Amino acid sequence: MDAIFEATIQVLLAEGASRLTTTRVSERAGVSVGTMYQYFPNKRALLFAVLSRHTDEVLDKIEGACRASAGLAAADMVQNLLATYIEVKTSDPETSIALYRVATELDVPELMGKVGARITEAIEAMLAGAADMEFEDVPLVTNMVRAAMTGVTRTVFEQNASHALIRKLHMELLVMCQSYVQAVGVARKGRPARAA
């Protein structure tokens, strides 16, 4: 079971997505194809499970960062969110890129939808409690920040950019999201913003 997960990632990294076959995975995992089909009804389900394991890790960290940022100023929230996201996507980039490629080859709206919903929920809850400003349409602002964040990251991966360029784009993404948040947010009356 865990051996099958490991085998999947190993085959993926060693042979590439186009050579990721049920036969090769079962061989590497040391079981027969038939046995694999007792655990997973089809190849799609197998890849889905492998991807879920990875996205769950990413989600846990993002949700953690959002919770930890509760009550901060909006600009600091954005900073923490982006730093966590970039960090999580940049560590072990090989696996990250390989899985990302599988995710696009596989057409998995269920998974993308679930992941998107959880990220959205976490960011929404965070932004709604910003110390220094409030937003007319929190879901909309959330959607935009998320889209910019994932869009820039995807662009980085597609260009397989250097480490230096990644850092530059990260800094710039921060500027973009912060200036956007500032543009659409309304200063909150009462208590002033707490410093980061």
Next chain:
Amino acid sequence: MDAIFEATIQVLLAEGASRLTTTRVSERAGVSVGTMYQYFPNKRALLFAVLSRHTDEVLDKIEGACRASAGLAAADMVQNLLATYIEVKTSDPETSIALYRVATELDVPELMGKVGARITEAIEAMLAGAADMEFEDVPLVTNMVRAAMTGVTRTVFEQNASHALIRKLHMELLVMCQSYVQAVGVARKGRPARAA
């Protein structure tokens, strides 16, 4: 040849990406599989050609919008660029989504690279000639605007959002990009900005 292109899109829309096979395309096009392999060395090359035809249309319109915006204020440039991009992606969304799905299933860094380079070139040339401000690192600003633009659009497609939501996100994307450009741009001395 053109019949093969048409057949490919027809099969794609009628049967879906997973049922897009060489046999089905050749059947629909009224030629044998063997004949198809005289025009295209493999299935990948066929899909690449079909995608290129579509991306070339998109690129032409974007390049046109960028050229037409020469000498405007930066904010107006961004507005024209985004309006064109959204319009082009939103008209005939069925085909657009279907081809987009093929593009991700197929792994075509060559094509993505070529498209990205041409869009980048057009936006760079435009932004470098903004009437009211200049940018320290034009390629960086270009990259960011492009990433935000494509990222938001992709998110919209993945959620298969309603027409109303698309318009809302479009407006918001404009706010995001304009506030970003304003944040990183330096006011140009001399002649004042011309109104749109």
Next chain:
DNA sequence: ACCTGAACACCGTTCAAGT
């Protein structure tokens, strides 16, 4: 010269036969 489509290698999936 150009087209055809049976044949081949390989894929995902199944299920009768083994233990």
Next chain:
DNA sequence: ACCTGAACACCGTTCAAGT
């Protein structure tokens, strides 16, 4: 009860045989 792997349907690609 659980595992095995030959068998099946279907894919992309080729090439001897037809015109």
